[in-house]
Amino acid sequence: MNMRLYLLSKFSQAVVTIFIVLIINFFLFRVMPGDPVRVLIRSPRISAETLARLRERFGLDESLLTQFWVYLRDLFTLDLGSSFNYRQPVLDVILERVPATLLLVGTATLLSIVLGISLGVLLAWKRGTRIDVGGLALSLILYAMPTFWVGIIMLMVFAVYWNIFPLWGMGVPGAIYQTFWAELLSRLHHLFLPVLTFTLILVGEYALIMRSSLLEVLHEDYMLTARAKGVSATELLRRHALPNALLPMVTLIAINLGFIIGGAIQIETVFSWPGLGRLMFSALTDRDYPVLQGLFLFITICVILANLGADIIYRYIDPRVKA
Amino acid sequence: MPSSVYSKDNLRLLKKNLRSFWDIYRQNTMGLIGLCILCFFTLLAFLGPRLVDVTTYVVDGVTQTMHPPVSGYWLGTDNLGRDILAGVVIGTQVSLLVGVAAATISMTIGTVIGIVAGFYGKLADKLLMRFTDVFLVIPWLPLVLAMAALLGPSLGNIIFVIGITSWAGTARIIRSQTLSVKERPYVERARAIGSSGTHIMLRHILPNVFPLIYANTILVAAIAILSETTLSFLGMGDPTRISWGMMLHYAYEMGAVISRAWWWLLPPGICVVLVVLGFTFIGFALDEVLNPKLRRRDR
């Protein structure tokens, strides 16, 4: 299959997936038990008159198909409705929070990928030794810990007992910084604990995946060929084992994005980080359904696009699938 | 005349299979540790309420609130004066229940979809796999949170939501294994002796996919327990049942962090980690024991 065809097919697959997500998103908030208006308005004491008026306003008296059509039409004009809480269009509310989440998730993901891969390589290379057993146990324990719990413990140790890091937020509220450096320092100060927690949570899984991926490669016949050629141990790892072992990581990291989002919700909640995750949590507790619905869609589409990106990258870096 | 193999030898075969399984399994240190941990918590779930005075998990207005561990209240008390040890013991049941029940739901859906897609192929495969892919890429926690919020907080709903959102990975794995088993010559032989599709699925595909199902289900159970904890912590838990996640939820909400009430935060969390580790260890061990990689041919 040539490249253009491949891209086209992957792209159309992503479009189909997004469409299915749209349908799920639509029905999830309509077919669930309970009157949608009641759910949407969340006021139990509401007169039948108001209810009918609201129904009309939200178009809920139309047929499901018409409603779906309206929903699609609104989506195409990027209209995700407006938030009950913030009295703003949902899209604005969401976009406002994106930078904070990007900063947190981006830093932590990069750090954990680098650390996780290095740790995984180390464990695979020292397989069977005490380093391997210890590292394996550590990775598994990190993998088994609830994200929010690690965050809480971090907070208690670093922010309460030792008081060296702030308890919450992205910066001191209302503070006006004298210099750029002072601001940067303060931001980093606030960023440290959430990123550390996030990295700890992610690093275990990446290390485990990398370890098993590399172990598999180390047993391949071509590794024996390379050794027979007199290639030195470090070159063996760098030029023969790693390029093969890293390939599956690309897809795995993309698939893992959904899991990372879950982690972001918990960490932003615990550290009161003003990002998408925290927004989701507050939308949940406040029953702000338009925001919830919009967020769900936004995040899912981001993940689907990231997966599409990974597919394309994979195509470029693995010579075997190129034809 | 030889007596029938069917009646009496099935038992012998079962014994033989179990023994050979155990012979390999017990060499796996990780698996043994996992088994010990799980045995401990299972016993705790069943016998705990008799060993520990769980009636101390009440608001009696007498017990001191937020008290560090002392004799009688070995793990201290919470903001309402309830005994944390008793809470942890009661919570075991909920966690194990959620793990086992949600994993069962997830396994059933995943196995059926995986085998049907793999065995029948063609259009059924394409449709089912597209559907599976959607569940695989949808960020899992937002979906679960949304569903849990809409369904309302109850233990049954939590199990249901976790179960029907976590099968996609299983389905993928089962499908690819089914595809590979389907191409083996013994399936072709079965066809050549006139077996029907159902017969082939039950006698040849399923037994060879089962090891993966076991290992995978156990790993999903671990994830389900983590999920329940997370959901409860985020306030989507069942307020009428006490679980480790609910305890952490209350602890966090009631300011245990600021009050330095480590005895309230650590025990439920450690229990979660241990149980999840136990399941994960067993899952990894089963994966190793039941799917031995082919040994090298010529030594």
Added chain:
Amino acid sequence: MDINNRGDEQLELLKVSNLEVHFAARQGFLSSLLNKQPKQVRAVDGLDFSIRKGEILCLAGESGSGKTTTGKAILRLVEPTGGEVCFKGEDVIAFNRQRLRRFRQEAQIIFQDPYESLNPRQTVFSTVAEPLEVNRICKNNEQIEERVIEALTDAGLSNPQELFLRYPHELSGGQRQRLAIAGALVVKPDFIMADEPVSMLDLSIRAGILKLMVDLRDQKGISYLFITHDLSLAWLVSDRIAIMYLGKIVELGSADTVIRQPLHPYTRALVSVIPVLKRVMPSDKKLLQGETPDPVNIPTGCRFHPRCPEAQSRCREEEPLYREVMPGHYGACHFI
């Protein structure tokens, strides 16, 4: 043990005429949308041969020649896209489900790799008993057990009852292949298609399995379609040999004449590389250049012409007829 040519009884058990198996080459969903003509893989492209009762016919050729597909098409494990298969005078292709089930008791199959052709989670007993259970051949369990013991004994496994509860991985390579044979014998077939039955076995075990197969022919009159890439093996066990190249038979004749007086240039080349336990100077071999092409792009005219040392312009344009060159000896080449 001497092997005499058999199959002189003129009873034709199986007759294949103009058998064709074409596949559509795998293709993505999108390219089919873009209306690209799917490429045809002409795995088997018009075969004629017959097997007499008690005869061993060998189908030999390199990988990609379509020999295995032919075998499977005869048993309808792969659906033929054209031609006829007659078994005991009945048209196999027209069989309905019930008749097909019965046919599959009469015609059995043995696979190449005894490590792969046995279900690793099935005991010896249930492997052999399965065909009986599936087809409900026996009235009761005692009868099943009797038949299983009989089949295992016939396959040369002594003390069969001790093996009942063993799994394939607890057996040696030779035992496994005997078990596979027992699984075929248990339904008392008239015809067995054996697909490279010994190619995965060590030389010292091989002879025993071959001997067993020939003995079964002598005692029970079972006919074989023996598929192999190894011409010396073909010569050793079979009555007649058919040489396949890219989905067609290029030569067919009695084992001795095909090996000792090969007519077709391809057969001659194959025979010249049959190993002998002697030092051979490399120049003595008529080595063909290149490798067998992909059955998707079959050359025009004689499909062997690009590699044929004797090819002429006629070969490029005209496909040679498959014809009886001498009594009982068929070939497809313009120059024989």
Added chain:
Amino acid sequence: MSLLEVENLTTYYKLKEGYVRACENVNLKLEKGEALGLVGESASGKTTAALSLVKLLPDNAEVRAGKISIEGRDISRAMEDELRRIRWKEIAIIFQGAMNALNPVRRVGDQIVEALRIHEKMPEKEACLRTAELFEQVEIDPDRVREYPHEFSGGMRQRVMIAMAVACNPKIVIGDEPTTALDVMVQAQVLQLLEKLRRELQMGMILITHDLSVVGETCDRVAVMYAGRIVETGPTEKVFENPAHPYTRALIAAFPNIEGKRYLAQSIPGNPPNLLNPPAGCRFHERCSQIIGPCSEKDPTAVEVSTGHMASCHLLGRL
């Protein structure tokens, strides 16, 4: 002084259940430009013996004893550094290469260039030229150096392997089942190529195979292995025409000879022994049709049947 001399090579694999005695007291000798065939059935220890020469064994293997010398220089105690220099420069290996012996994500040319750069210290450009030259030598279009392994057919891949093996002009080439899994015609092509190169480059070659005919047609001398031991060795013609060990005799009898009569030989009864716990005495005695008293008690010693033709069998001592 021989090109390669191996004395009493013994390699075990450690398993939970004990030691697998994969290869015991193996003695081999290889002269310059000579081809030696190492024949044996699966799990007879032939690959282990060969890989032990340059210590390319899995982690659980232990070389227990043995003296290995190349042109009189003892390398059995060489450290990893020295071994790395010996590998490929002095002893190169062609693996049973169907798909996996070449790294799938690196261009075939680069994989050859790598060997040249390590051992010949060649600058990149020169190494590339040399690689193109090597491709011509093994009859592949030199333009294909920039392709990946999956773009080659099985036979072509094996040619690439061969080009890689002879890249540094090694003194010894070990072929580990180099033609298994190839079609007969391609097999013959590859063997012919190997033979040609061996003559041109005057290399010593050890051909490991389970196929007697490969040895018969290309090797000067042959060593037959059974259950971890060499049971018979000698010039190929002598061994094949006059096998002295019952096992060799049975193997040769089982080989179909199209120039002779059609005849199905008796197969050897039983199976090769489990090397975790091999039988006492001669390892073949349980399957042998001619056992005598000492067979099950004493290890047979090698007896010279005729010049250069040795066999380890108690029967020979009797004669």
